[in-house]
Amino acid sequence: MRKQPIGVFDSGVGGLTVLAALHERLPHESLLYLGDMARLPYGNKSPQTIIRYARQAASVLISRGIKMLVVACNTASALALDELRRAFHPLPIVGVLEPGATAACAATRTGRIVVIATEATVREGAYTRAIQSLRPGAEILAVPCPLFVALAEEGWHSGAIVEAIAKQYLEPVFSRTSTDVLVLGCTHFPVLADTLAKVAGPGIQLVDSAHTTAQAVAEMLVRMDLAAEPRAQPASVHFMSTDAPERFARVAARFLPQNLRPYEVELIDL
Ligand code: DGL
Numbered sequence: 001m002r003k004q005p006i007g008v009f010d011s012g013v014g015g016l017t018v019l020a021a022l023h024e025r026l027p028h029e030s031l032l033y034l035g036d037m038a039r040l041p042y043g044n045k046s047p048q049t050i051i052r053y054a055r056q057a058a059s060v061l062i063s064r065g066i067k068m069l070v071v072a073c074n075t076a077s078a079l080a081l082d083e084l085r086r087a088f089h090p091l092p093i094v095g096v097l098e099p100g101a102t103a104a105c106a107a108t109r110t111g112r113i114v115v116i117a118t119e120a121t122v123r124e125g126a127y128t129r130a131i132q133s134l135r136p137g138a139e140i141l142a143v144p145c146p147l148f149v150a151l152a153e154e155g156w157h158s159g160a161i162v163e164a165i166a167k168q169y170l171e172p173v174f175s176r177t178s179t180d181v182l183v184l185g186c187t188h189f190p191v192l193a194d195t196l197a198k199v200a201g202p203g204i205q206l207v208d209s210a211h212t213t214a215q216a217v218a219e220m221l222v223r224m225d226l227a228a229e230p231r232a233q234p235a236s237v238h239f240m241s242t243d244a245p246e247r248f249a250r251v252a253a254r255f256l257p258q259n260l261r262p263y264e265v266e267l268i269d270l
Helices: 016-025 047-063 074-087 097-107 119-124 126-134 147-154 160-170 189-200 210-223 245-252
Strands: 006-010 031-035 068-071 093-095 112-117 139-144 181-184 205-207 237-241 265-267
Touching (some): 016 031, 016 210, 047 068, 068 210, 074 119, 093 097, 093 210, 097 126, 097 181, 112 119, 112 126, 112 160, 119 139, 147 160, 147 189, 181 189, 245 265
Parallel strands (some): 068 093, 112 139, 112 181, 181 205, 237 265
């Protein structure tokens, strides 16, 4: 069991920000990544559809013999985590939302936090609940920013257009005084971090869930006695996409430290 891979999924390439943190933190763990490119974005779909998609993605990874599942999508974590844990018990499943809330609470001094996420994540109120359970009394403003997903997938991370969109979403938000943390509550958003930091202005710390999720996974592996044995070389990472492997590989290069070639991406159907 310890040798089995950890399965990671997202609606597209955003979850690669989490995969990269996992690979860095746990180089001995084999990783199996699934990007549901054919059905992206999840963030504007209904809860029922998001739950159905998440179940299908999890089923494919489970059929490949994973020992743990990481839901590297805030939208699926917000809407489908409980259902996945029920449906696939006793598989250990880690979402990105609680680690993101943990990072936010560690970073804030004032307790005034802005969360940006997809429409579905904001509608569900999941970040607000997760943060307030850790820091009762925190004031959270959650703002849907769906266009950031398309910009991230498109590779538009900076420049006048990206900045104009970010200002349109965020300028009214940061007129609130004493906000000191901006949570990137969607795994696509860290690639826009430079632009977001510029628009948010000094004094606002950006946090995302990639590193705290890797930390949560590392702790769970130890707790459940599932950690892989150390080896000389880093373990393998296998990529799967439900559409357009060449596009996946091209876009993934913007999220990963290394290049990915289209033939390294397995095309699958759910
Ligand atoms: N990466 C997903 C998330 O973290 C959002 C992208 C989408 O809308 O599918 O919420």
